[in-house]
Amino acid sequence: MTGRRSGRERTSATSEAAAGPDGGTALDRVKLLAARYRAAADRPYLASALYSLSIVPSTGVSTMGVDRHWRCYVSAAFVDATPVPELAGVWIHEVAHLLRDHHRRADRLPASAQGDRLRVNIAQDCEINDDLLADGLALPEGRVEPGTFGQPAGRLFEEYLPLLPPQATDVDCGSGAHGRPAPWEADGAGPAARLSPVEAEALRRHTAEGMRAHQRTRGDLPAGWRRWADQVLEPTVDWRRVLAGAVREAVAWAGGAVDYTYRRPSRRTSALNGVVLPSLRRPLPRVAIVIDTSASMGEDDLAAVLAEVTGVLREVGVRGNRVAVLACDADVQTVSRVTSTEQISLAGGGGTDLRVGIREALAGPERPGVVIVLTDGFTPWPEEPSSSRLIAVLVGTDPPAPPSWIETVRLG
Known part of the structure; x- marks a missing residue:
C-alpha cells in the first residue's frame, strides 16, 4: 500500500513546477518530505497512512489541510516558516483527521451544527491535539487544545463541540476534517491521486492493526490512539x-x-353438527x-x-x-x-x-x-x-x- 502510493506520487512530482502556483513561493518539497519521513520513522504505525497522502501545493490554504480523498494541500510559505519537527507534527495532525473519519462523523451531526464548519474543525483539533501533545509531538504555536477553552483532555470532538464559544478561531483543515469543501480544494482538481472510500477503510484497519502490534511490543501507544484502534478493530455493538x-x-x-388442542375448539366446529374440531396452537x-x-x-x-x-x-x-x-x-x-x-x-x-x-x-x-x-x-x-x-x-x-x-x- 505504501509503495504503490509513493510511486504514484513520484510520477506526479514532475508536474509540479519549481516555482509555486500562480508564481508564488516555490514549495520546498525536500523539507516537506523530510518532515513526513520523520513523522513516519518516529510513529511507524502511521507510516502507511502518511505516505498515502497526495501532496497538492496551494496558495489558498494558510497552513496544511486535507480533503475527503486523502489529498493534502500545502502552503509553501508555511513550509518555509515551520521547523521540520513541527511540520512532522502537522503531518500527523492532518492524517489523524482522515484516520478518525472526522468528515463522516461530521456528516452525522445535526444540520445546525454542520453549518458551523470552522467550529466543528476546532472541536476536532481538540480531540486530536491533546493526544499528540501527550505523545511528545511538537506542534506550531497557535494550535488549539482542550485547555485553550478550559476543557479536560481525552474527549471526542462531538463532546467538545457544544462547549466551545462561537467563532472560536478560523482554522480550516478542509473537508477531510469538517466535511464541507474548502475554497482552496478546487486546486486539487488536477492529476493528484485520490483514495477511494474502500481503500481508505482498508487503510484505517491496516493502521489500527499496526497500532495494536506496536502496543504489544512497545507499550507506549497514546490513550487516544488505543481507543481509536480498539473501535476500528472491535466496533462497539449494542x-x-x-x-x-x-x-x-x-x-x-x-x-x-404447532399442535392440536381441544381447549379452544376450531372456529369451523359450528359448521359441523355434533363434531368438535381441535384448533392449532403454537x-x-x-x-x-x-x-x-x-x-x-x-x-x-x-x-x-x-x-x-x-x-x-x-x-x-x-x-x-x-x-x-x-x-x-x-x-x-x-x-x-x-x-x-x-x-x-x-x-x-x-x-x-x-x-x-x-x-x-x-x-x-x-x-x-x-x-x-x-x-x-x-x-x-x-x-x-x-x-x-x-x-x-x-x-x-x-x-x-x-x-x-x-x-x-x-x-x-
Whole structure:
C-alpha cells in the first residue's frame, strides 16, 4: 500500500513546477518530505497512512489541510516558516483527521451544527491535539487544545463541540476534517491521486492493526490512539439489542412447532353438527438459563447480566414457571423456577464444566426449547448440537469462543 502510493506520487512530482502556483513561493518539497519521513520513522504505525497522502501545493490554504480523498494541500510559505519537527507534527495532525473519519462523523451531526464548519474543525483539533501533545509531538504555536477553552483532555470532538464559544478561531483543515469543501480544494482538481472510500477503510484497519502490534511490543501507544484502534478493530455493538434479537429468534424457532388442542375448539366446529374440531396452537417454549458460578465469575456482574436476560424474556412473553435457572460450576448447584432475579441463588465457586448444567437442563421432564448460558467462556462445551437452541452469553475481557454452531453474544 505504501509503495504503490509513493510511486504514484513520484510520477506526479514532475508536474509540479519549481516555482509555486500562480508564481508564488516555490514549495520546498525536500523539507516537506523530510518532515513526513520523520513523522513516519518516529510513529511507524502511521507510516502507511502518511505516505498515502497526495501532496497538492496551494496558495489558498494558510497552513496544511486535507480533503475527503486523502489529498493534502500545502502552503509553501508555511513550509518555509515551520521547523521540520513541527511540520512532522502537522503531518500527523492532518492524517489523524482522515484516520478518525472526522468528515463522516461530521456528516452525522445535526444540520445546525454542520453549518458551523470552522467550529466543528476546532472541536476536532481538540480531540486530536491533546493526544499528540501527550505523545511528545511538537506542534506550531497557535494550535488549539482542550485547555485553550478550559476543557479536560481525552474527549471526542462531538463532546467538545457544544462547549466551545462561537467563532472560536478560523482554522480550516478542509473537508477531510469538517466535511464541507474548502475554497482552496478546487486546486486539487488536477492529476493528484485520490483514495477511494474502500481503500481508505482498508487503510484505517491496516493502521489500527499496526497500532495494536506496536502496543504489544512497545507499550507506549497514546490513550487516544488505543481507543481509536480498539473501535476500528472491535466496533462497539449494542449487546442488549443483539441479545434481544437472538432470544426472540430462538424463541420463535423453538415455538414454531404447532399442535392440536381441544381447549379452544376450531372456529369451523359450528359448521359441523355434533363434531368438535381441535384448533392449532403454537405454545411458547420453555427456557433454561445456565449460569457459570465458578470462581472466575463475579456475582454482581452475573446478577446484572441475569437481570438483562430475564428482562428480554419478559419482553418476548416467556416468564414465570417457563424459565428454569441452573447455577453451575463443575456441578449443578441449584435449580429453580423463578419469577424474579431476587429468587435466584448463585451458589458455586469451584471449577467449571457447564456441559453438566446443559445436560441437566435438557434432561428435565419438560425439555426447554432454548438454553441460554451465561459464562466467561472458560468451560468445555458439548461436542454436537441438540434439538434445543443454545445461546452463549459471554462476559469478561477476551473470552474464548465456543464452537461455531453455538449462537454467541459478547457483552461489551
